[in-house]
Amino acid sequence: MNFNNTPVKRIRLEHAFNIRDLGGLETADGSVIRWNRLYRGDCLAFLSPDEWKKLEDFGIVSIIDLRSKSETLLMKDQVPETMQYYHCPLQKEEIDFENAAESASKAFTKSLADGYQKMLYDSPELIAGAVKTVVQCLNKGGVLFHCTAGKDRTGVLSAVLLTLLGADREDIVAEYQVSFTYNQRGVNKAAMELPDYQSMLPMLGSDAAHMEQLLHLFEELHLTSYLTEHGLPDSEITNLKDLVLERKGS
Template identity: 50%
Template structure:
């Protein structure tokens, strides 16, 4: 396993903002620092914190939250940063069986929930990736959901797999979410007696990511992305922007 520092941007109103740089790939390249960031919700950031993101070179924000989440907790994104809403899951009740099965799966098993997210939302995932790739030509890109763990963790796993990062490092990156928020989660659970069954959903256990990566491998990620509309040229652009030989 490759060992790297946790490149966390310490903000008062967002706990899980971090850089995806420094991971070695299969061909000996490395993911660039200060290019890709993952995060939790940015709706509570103040002007000083937005200035920190601007100073980090972030010029594109991709919001993976649902339409209702984005409306209930909007983000006051300042110029020159551009904001794009790219939900990773449909929110329409009329989606019926898919939505019901996804919700039930998340309640019982994060592993199955992540797999369903990828299986059922290929076009939405490609839309988010396409927006990200285009944003990279303008500067660093930050993508986020609410806690920065599930939807963000899934997109990060897909991205890092595309770039050739090892499954071990992808899993270790996923685990950082709980490391950064375990105190808050424990305090929340203390205030919610009788809800202990929810605790596994709030963690970022390695087995959960291992299961998703197994599924991604079975899919053949390149074929999956191409089938859902991403082009070979866009995949090459992603690698060009995000990889370096050091």
């Protein structure tokens, strides 16, 4: 496949606000995360055919949807035949869109940090399964995983992958924080359309403290052991590194 392999951190689209490449980060062993391999994003349901083509031009061949079943039914990804679609929800709870603020509060309790912790404790096999799917898809080409805002569920999976790859803690936190800036257009749109928007404001940020707490939890759980105990073989972690990392200058 011929595609645009020029490093681009953020893919600018009209109908999605937070799609970006995780490439370019240096890891603990001196390797670098390759460009055009791992992408994270927000809702893709409203992309035009030209926008899907643009994603394909960046080497993306697999779409991994981390949203709940109800979200996928309400806002379906119109994935073209040239790509493969995988549904890998990271939470067992469904989201009630008729009572969005209340539903979000149940999912994320007192704070986003609590919500991330709840995700790890309640759905370990789903997280391990999502990582496994990412690795298997990487054998075919670039992978884009996404949720609705591209911040929370996507942020958790991104942090898991970057930690496994050996990215620096500060880089993982900084990468997470970018979401709030990129999501401003979507946030402004939500302000006009959601009657309970104000009550959801605390959940729309991407504060460094939230990710710091998540990374601390990774350490407490011994992330690699946590994942292997819930269905991710050690060989898949090795494959992830082989498929994504490269030595500097190579």
